Amino acid sequence: MYSGLYVVATPIGNFGDMSQRAVEVLQNADIIAAEDTRHTQRLLQFFSINTPVMAYHDHSDERALQRISGCLSAGGSVALVSDAGTPLISDPGYRLVRHAQEGGFAVRPVPGACAAIAALSASGLPTDRFLFEGFLPAREGARLNRLNALRSESVTLIFYEAPHRVEASLQSMVKAFGAAREAVLAREMTKLYETIRRGSLAELVQFVSDDSDQQRGEMVVIVAGKPKGEHALDADVAALLVRLSQELPAKRAAAVVADCTGLRKKQLYDYLLANKQNIGG
16 A cells, blocks of 8 residues: 555445455554544444554644654555545534645545435435535524625535434524425434425425434535525615515515515515514514
């Protein structure tokens, strides 16, 4: 095996998705640098791999880098793995890749499973252009600010989310993108309880709210881009719409503003539905 740092993709759930090349690289590497050594040991035991394992993660100190650099400098090979999927995709590791490159060492990708791409491929949403956002901020205000910044994106949006926050994140997406925006929840992919559910954001909120099992496991949320012809509401239009909704039924207020601005009535009505808790009155 050639010397260098090998970035090795591992299964996201089903060990059957491990490539033969990945197994061979892990078997023949001098060291495996793992995000969580205990987690990785289960994978290694399954494939009868006895290569020495060391920890490498966001909080690793200089000694970890020195050990890896020493191995590479001696003409050895190091395999980098994360807990699941392709390393560096919302996982630690890019600093190690840069360190290796700057030291003149080869970095060799060993491709395989990636939760974001697996979910996108089975989503039924456009795949020609997409934006991977990773994990949203945990705090509601910061999360909504980030989503509002993405409101005008016309490409498919991909997010990772923790199970205990998925319902709150979907609710934030309703506020930012509208209740009718199409989205997909992909949960526990390749595992026993794999679920891939497509519907409006409002329907997905209801789906996870009604079934606590849908708030467990690994999550990918995919949101359709802004539909053609839909223009983001500026602050003045939003304020007018909210004020009218305090005097008129929501559908009537949306119709009036649509007549005045040329915006779609459905978009305006969805905005009122998504923000009704904040509007009051």
